[in-house]
Amino acid sequence: MVAVGNDIQEKLISEAEIQEKVKELGKRISGDYGDAENLIVVGILKGAIIFLSDLVREITIPINLDFMAVSSYGTNIHSSGAVRILKDLEVDIEDKHVLIVEDIVDTGLTLKYLLENLKSRSPKSVKTCTLLDKPERRTVGVKVDYNGFNIPDRFVVGYGLDYAERYRNLPYIGVLKPKAYE
Ligand code: 5GP
Ligand code: MG
Ligand code: MG
Numbered sequence: 001m002v003a004v005g006n007d008i009q010e011k012l013i014s015e016a017e018i019q020e021k022v023k024e025l026g027k028r029i030s031g032d033y034g035d036a037e038n039l040i041v042v043g044i045l046k047g048a049i050i051f052l053s054d055l056v057r058e059i060t061i062p063i064n065l066d067f068m069a070v071s072s073y074g075t076n077i078h079s080s081g082a083v084r085i086l087k088d089l090e091v092d093i094e095d096k097h098v099l100i101v102e103d104i105v106d107t108g109l110t111l112k113y114l115l116e117n118l119k120s121r122s123p124k125s126v127k128t129c130t131l132l133d134k135p136e137r138r139t140v141g142v143k144v145d146y147n148g149f150n151i152p153d154r155f156v157v158g159y160g161l162d163y164a165e166r167y168r169n170l171p172y173i174g175v176l177k178p179k180a181y182e
Pocket of ligand 3: 047161162163
């Protein structure tokens, strides 16, 4: 049997560390929004879905869930810089609190685009939450309100993050062996 973890060279963040962090983020978010009504949690497909599904179960206030899909990367590991909406929200966010949930912030281009796009729809507020952040790689300024982990400038997979659509089902965050790119 070929296990999905066979291609992993190094585990960067364990399942247990992720779960602990997700609990902490869920608690903070629940406390910060408190009685604010109409929180819409916007998951960015596909990378954020595993994080999102764990995170929302740690959020103890009522929320609505919606999704957007954007393209910035294609199947390789370098960003083109261009962001395109592949799937838009179904709900109207006017006058609502919005929390964008991302898997990773790298150059910041995707999140900056999403922030500007959603802000133009007159929400009450827009905040951002990401599981991973690579601060060294930032090329545009963007505010991350809730961040799970800062990581070094390495291409990671697992817990929703893919390489060529693979490895999303790995329960931890890891770095691929060079042979996996061949
Ligand atoms: P940004 O627009 O911030 O440069 O990139 C954001 C997107 O690039 C993420 O949502 C993710 O899809 C992809 N990305 C950036 N760094 C990594 C990485 O280390 N691993 C994977 N799998 N995707 C990444
Ligand atoms: Mg993403
Ligand atoms: Mg990807």
